[in-house]
Amino acid sequence: MVRPVIEKVGIGAVQAIEEAGYQFSLFVESLYWLIVGPFLQQPVRLRIIVSEMMKIGVLAIPIVVLLSFSNGVILALQGIATLKDFDAESQVIPGIAYSVTREFGVLIAGIVVAGRSGSAIAARIGSMQMSQEVDALRVMGIEPVRFLVAPILVSMLIMMPILTLFADTAAMIGGGLYSGIVLSLSLTTVLDRSFDVLVLYDVMQGIYKSLVFGLLIALVACSNGFSVTGGAEGLGRATTRSVVMSIAMIVVADMVFTYFLTR
Amino acid sequence: MNTAEQHSPQEPIIEVDGLVAYYGSRKILDDVSFDVHGGEIMVIMGGSGSGKSTLLRHLLALNRAVSGSIRVFGRDMGDVSSRELHRLRQRMGVSFQNGALFNSLNVEDNVIFPLREHTLLDDNTMRIMARMKLEVVNMAGFEKLMPAQLSGGMSKRTALARAIVMDPNLLFFDEPSAGLDPVVSADLDELILRLRDAMEVSIVVVTHELDSAFRIADRILVLDKGKVLVIGSVDDVRNSDNERVQNLLNRRSEDVVVDPDEYMHRLTDELTGL
Ligand SMILES: Nc1ncnc2c1ncn2[C@@H]1O[C@H](COP(=O)(O)OP(=O)(O)O)[C@@H](O)[C@H]1O
Ligand SMILES: [Mg+2]
Numbered sequence: 001m002v003r004p005v006i007e008k009v010g011i012g013a014v015q016a017i018e019e020a021g022y023q024f025s026l027f028v029e030s031l032y033w034l035i036v037g038p039f040l041q042q043p044v045r046l047r048i049i050v051s052e053m054m055k056i057g058v059l060a061i062p063i064v065v066l067l068s069f070s071n072g073v074i075l076a077l078q079g080i081a082t083l084k085d086f087d088a089e090s091q092v093i094p095g096i097a098y099s100v101t102r103e104f105g106v107l108i109a110g111i112v113v114a115g116r117s118g119s120a121i122a123a124r125i126g127s128m129q130m131s132q133e134v135d136a137l138r139v140m141g142i143e144p145v146r147f148l149v150a151p152i153l154v155s156m157l158i159m160m161p162i163l164t165l166f167a168d169t170a171a172m173i174g175g176g177l178y179s180g181i182v183l184s185l186s187l188t189t190v191l192d193r194s195f196d197v198l199v200l201y202d203v204m205q206g207i208y209k210s211l212v213f214g215l216l217i218a219l220v221a222c223s224n225g226f227s228v229t230g231g232a233e234g235l236g237r238a239t240t241r242s243v244v245m246s247i248a249m250i251v252v253a254d255m256v257f258t259y260f261l262t263r
Numbered sequence: 264m265n266t267a268e269q270h271s272p273q274e275p276i277i278e279v280d281g282l283v284a285y286y287g288s289r290k291i292l293d294d295v296s297f298d299v300h301g302g303e304i305m306v307i308m309g310g311s312g313s314g315k316s317t318l319l320r321h322l323l324a325l326n327r328a329v330s331g332s333i334r335v336f337g338r339d340m341g342d343v344s345s346r347e348l349h350r351l352r353q354r355m356g357v358s359f360q361n362g363a364l365f366n367s368l369n370v371e372d373n374v375i376f377p378l379r380e381h382t383l384l385d386d387n388t389m390r391i392m393a394r395m396k397l398e399v400v401n402m403a404g405f406e407k408l409m410p411a412q413l414s415g416g417m418s419k420r421t422a423l424a425r426a427i428v429m430d431p432n433l434l435f436f437d438e439p440s441a442g443l444d445p446v447v448s449a450d451l452d453e454l455i456l457r458l459r460d461a462m463e464v465s466i467v468v469v470t471h472e473l474d475s476a477f478r479i480a481d482r483i484l485v486l487d488k489g490k491v492l493v494i495g496s497v498d499d500v501r502n503s504d505n506e507r508v509q510n511l512l513n514r515r516s517e518d519v520v521v522d523p524d525e526y527m528h529r530l531t532d533e534l535t536g537l
Contacts, residue, residue: 142380
């Protein structure tokens, strides 16, 4: 009874390591094409990067802003309710500023992008893989990593920080607006209290994380797309897996990073 | 530097020698050897599952062989540098089994695609070149349709236009007639013959359709369970006294002789393996 279980765990571990290796190789190859491609007349096309940035980033702005604004209001609600016991309601504003810039802004941006683009990218590459479009690219002398992965990677690394800044701003507006009204503070007081405590490092902490999240989402989505086998069912499985895996990796990576960044 | 100059016209375009290929632990191709000469149409024929597409993938360097060698344009595909492979591939055109058109691009943009990637021509020139090829495959007037709107025959013809847009020296065609009605399939065969006459091109066609194979082939290679049964002209194959070839030609299903020991072994193999 025990042996099959151990075997399964072992096989699972080997597969996980193989997959991580594959994702790393996608990353290295993308870097190669970004740097060397132009000299080989095989550049990573700006046109494709822009269109990816549109799909991954720009179209995600409304939902990121909405969620972050709500998150800011929630933080204010909870903060005021909790801090009331200590007669420290006014501390809610710096509290929101800290937690949003360091944590929640980037987390919301990451989860939205993982949900939207993680699935869309895996589905797109997966269906190309199934219909031999990936092979067609290859035999035309067009490396799929250069053509498909590198543009996604670049646009993720550009759009995730931008989305994070949008999220930070929206959440602070949400939180500030609500606290300002409830605690009858003027706009200048709210702004002063927010920016008094906030230093560049807090914002940067979110930005660093956003780069890591973007990298993870791009690599997980692409590798799941390329490894699609077995028809429509396999495609569905890869798509779901891509979302679940990238959200899980984001949260774990967040924990690890926060541990180091807050020491 | 220039592979075209190193390659003398007398040499075969493709030389395959002792190719062995596996998927996992299953042997798919077993000691396959053959040549393809300049300007000829070589048909690789065999029942479904006999390894035709796998052989094609090896010729295209999409799969790596376990042993044996494949030379295309005189270059060993086993240890060609990626830059050289890139150059070689610009001299090949491929039409995959179901066309493999890019779903997000319309017919015209699909055909233009290789030109966009490999040439610095201006947009109008590329458009004209693409339309010329679409004209050749009788797809003129359908430029703006998306792949999802095409019939099977139209997809294959568009894929063929895309395959020849760079004027390749070597053209591969996987199952041109599969899934098509006989008339459309005969049209496509006609088209392949016309292409060979119009362009200086060698064509490798993979098919399981006898009629189609006999119509277009200069030579036929019959593949069976990963092994080459016979290579030769249409007549050679027709008159072959190999029993399996005759079975294939007469569409007779095989009465496989069962060795009782082997049969028992197959049944129990997985179980004792645990
Ligand atoms: N990617 C793959 N992984 C594992 N087995 C495969 C794969 N592709 C094909 N096969 C198997 O290899 C054998 C030959 O397949 P294929 O070359 O596609 O045959 P054909 O094109 O002659 O129908 C079949 O038994 C098929 O199941
Ligand atoms: Mg096949």
